[in-house]
Amino acid sequence: MSRRRILIMGAAGRDFHNFNTLYRDNDSVEIVAFTATQIPDIDDRKYPAELAGSLYPDGIPIYPEEKLVELIKSEKVEEVMFAYSDVPSQYVMQKAQLVNSCGAHFTLAGAQPTMIKSTKPLISICATRTGCGKSQTTRTV
Known part of the structure; x- marks a missing residue:
């Protein structure tokens, strides 16, 4: 049985959490890549084998993330999981349309x-x- 090929879009937070809770030891799927935005200097690196x-x-x-369309095609991605935590719904739907237009499922x-x-x-x-002050509040608590 072939593994379902998934790409996870994120920003070095929820994406890694989703991977670890949903897919880390799941041999029915293959996470072919993460895409990143918002966090400087994280793209063109690897999620470490020790954690993967x-x-x-x-x-x-x-x-x-600019390589999303290219990756869907070159890696034969079947599903793209969107794993950002703080973007407008319009942004989410624009990404959904882009992913679907490339032939992959958007989840x-x-x-x-x-949890x-x-x-x-x-x-x-x-x-x-x-920018609402979560980090400062966390440090105080």
């Missing part, structure tokens, strides 16, 4: 399958956009 698990002994390449992960059960009490620091 035994199915990815060479790690997983990270490409600039979003649901909250429940990506990690805590063994300790916790406080969640949330905001509706970047």
Whole structure:
């Protein structure tokens, strides 16, 4: 049985979390790449093999998002998972249209399958956009 070929779009946060909670040891899928934007100097690197698990002994390449269309075609990507946490819905739908026009499925992960059960009490620091003060609040708490 061939593995379903998936590319994960992200910004070095939710994308890596989704990979680890949904796909890390899942031999029915192959994560062919991550794309990155927003974070300087992360593209053209690799998600380390030590974190990627035994199915990815060479790690997983990270490409600039500008190469999305090219990657869908060259890597025969069947599905693109969108894993950003703070972008307008119009941006999401524009990416969905682009991905679908290239022949791949466009998906979003649901909250429940990506949640990690805590063994300790916790406080969640949330905001509706970047720049609201989450980091400063977290440091204070």
